[in-house]
Amino acid sequence: MKKRILLLFVLLLFCCRAAAQPEIRSQWNGARVGILGDSITDVRQIDSQNNVYWADLVDILGIEPFVYGISGHQTFHIAGQADRLEADHGQGVDAILVFIGTNDYNASVPLGEWYAYDTAPANHNGKVEDRAHRTLRFEPDTFRGRLNAMLRHLKTHFPDKQIILLTPIHRGIANLGATNYQEPEDFANGCGAFIDDYVAAIKEAGNVWAVPVIDLNAVSGLYPMLDEHAHYFRDPEKDRLHPNTPGHRRMAYALAYQLLAYPAAFPKYVALSFDDGPNTTTTMQVLDLMEQYGVPGSFFVNGCNIDAETIPVLQRAKALGCDIENHSQNHRHMLELTAAQKREEIEQTDRLIEAAVGKKPRFFRPPYIEHDAEMHALTDLCFIYGFDLSDWNSEVSAQQRIDAILGGVQDGDIILLHDFKDNDATVEALKTVIPELQRRGFTFLTVADLFAVRGRIPGPHNGGIYSKAY
CATH class of the missing domain: 3.40.50.1110 (SGNH hydrolase)
Structure with a gap:
């Protein structure tokens, strides 16, 4: 007591x-x-x-x-x-x-000693020779x-x-x-x-x-x-x-x-990214939370979802500092398509995004994370994956999503989430995740700004796909 x-x-x-x-x-x-x-x-x-x-x-x-x-x-x-x-x-x-x-x-x-000393083989420019060696002591x-x-x-x-x-x-x-x-x-x-x-x-x-x-x-x-x-x-x-x-x-x-001579904390950055929108329900709920907590994010949208009702949703996202990126036109298995079909899946969505928000996307997240050299050759967009929580799976509860993010997130991560209609568990998880990561000292950025911390966005046609910015 x-x-x-x-x-x-x-x-x-x-x-x-x-x-x-x-x-x-x-x-x-x-x-x-x-x-x-x-x-x-x-x-x-x-x-x-x-x-x-x-x-x-x-x-x-x-x-x-x-x-x-x-x-x-x-x-x-x-x-x-x-x-x-x-x-x-x-x-x-x-x-x-x-x-x-x-x-x-x-x-x-x-007082003791910091190290125990012995001799061990060491590789010096391809030649192995015995050298003095030390290991920390923990008595x-x-x-x-x-x-x-x-x-x-x-x-x-x-x-x-x-x-x-x-x-x-x-x-x-x-x-x-x-x-x-x-x-x-x-x-x-x-x-x-x-x-x-x-x-x-x-x-x-x-x-x-x-x-x-x-x-x-x-x-x-x-x-x-x-x-x-x-x-x-x-x-x-x-x-x-x-x-x-x-x-x-x-x-x-x-x-x-x-x-005063030392940092109280070291900067840490993370990006929230959302696939499969936009829509007027779940996407709007996500934007409500972003506006409440003052954080941006990146929305990887399907072109088939962009219409007269959802264009204002994308415009609101842009006004809140979010980026609109490419997730293909119809969310098809891209490896099953011809080169011309792959190109159209990407470029049609590029055009719709630019018409909606006045800015071309810079990143592409391939549906099902399926990609090959041909796809990389067809577009100048940087390919993105992310810290995948499988939040598309309705059997993954809101608490499991919270635990997965808070237990595994690291500086530089691109967190992969989904804002398709009725994905309520992700919206619920964000109510905890966003303020908790802010409390832990994370700053939220768009994917593009996260790469700016690294120095630049990786160039196109390199065959790479990125889950972290650095």
């Missing part, structure tokens, strides 16, 4: 602060940030002791924090914290901050092994997220009870290592695993070894390990200005 009340308090804290503008307008405003760590991160501090740095970051940068740090946790606990973050929010976070290491020092965890009983395991877990489970490591701050005395007495940092731990050695290892991890490291040990300015800095900590006599409210605030400002 107490934990639930704490969670509600944190949510209320964020909601109240989120209404105000952050002190610093930046890329971090509104960023959804997972925060993992130990007692200095633990949300329970707010309940009885002091404010915390991540709550200050709400005011300073406008982040939305998801906090999973737990007092006493060491580096090997971070994977479990990350699993809870993923269970609660899936991929709906932009960045993850990891503030860990001081308890590994206190537990006298040996749970060394600090570097733990860091390797933690970062492998984070980069596997959150491959497109910004992951940033924070080094431990300086340590003063911590007399937290008869069985929890910790000497200040001028003492080595039980394996002869100083806190500086653990700080250095975390900084090394940035290069080993290609993640940014913010050195709070240096930039926070907190130095508990001096009495003049004791006012930044909970108890000048007994606890110069944990910052108090002023200490957290100073740390938060230092952290905030460091974070």
Whole structure:
């Protein structure tokens, strides 16, 4: 019950602060940030002791924090914290901050090594020769092994997220009870290592695993070894390990200005594409959702469906920023047709599209994804397939369509859907998929604009068919 009340308090804290503008307008405003760590991160501090740095970051940068740090946790606990973050929010976070290491020092965890070394055969320009070789070590009983395991877990489970490591701050005395007495940092731990050695290892991890490291040990300015800095900590006599409210605030400002140097999230793009329209029912419902959420898409239409009733539908799609592309005249099995029939299936639809919206299509999605060299030679259009959900199959429920998209979509995907009449399950799925992908940081583009991210639309007559833009 107490934990639930704490969670509600944190949510209320964020909601109240989120209404105000952050002190610093930046890329971090509104960023959804997972925060993992130990007692200095633990949300329970707010309940009885002091404010915390991540709550200050709400005011300073406008982040939305998801906090999973737990007092006493060491580096090997971070994977479990990350699993809870993923269970609660899936991929709906932009960045993850990891503030860990001081308890590994206190537990006298040996530093260990990053790599194991041996000799292995290597191919050098066609010639095989023995060379020195290394593999990462993942021992749970060394600090570097733990860091390797933690970062492998984070980069596997959150491959497109910004992951940033924070080094431990300086340590003063911590007399937290008869069985929890910790000497200040001028003492080595039980394996002869100083806190500086653990700080250095975390900084090394940035290069080993290609993640940014913010050195709070240096930039926070907190130095508990001096009495003049004791006012930044909970108890000048007994606890110069944990910052108090002023200490957290100073740390938060230092952290905030460091974070300004890094992206809060990395851009991701996706294209919605729809086959077998247009019509005045399902296509219009899809356009209603696109207008509601402000997203474009690409409609691969059959020429036989373009008439006086559906031309306004295509014109509405164009006005919303959508592209109208070619899906053949009659949705026939193109490989069964003569060359002249294939050409007419494509060119007749080209003409109808241009007459309806004033613009020629640039892409062709062959019916049933059947294509051959002859078809490629007949048209200058780029052939498109896509991330296929089989949503033409009425036995695939709306929830299955949602799960397939959200569970498999990647940056650069062209999502293949169908807007034929009465395909209500796809319309229902889009009500969840569009806002959820927006929440995950995806930007929706037309297929043409998605290829513009790559650099250009592939040239014609190359025999290729594309499911991703890059």
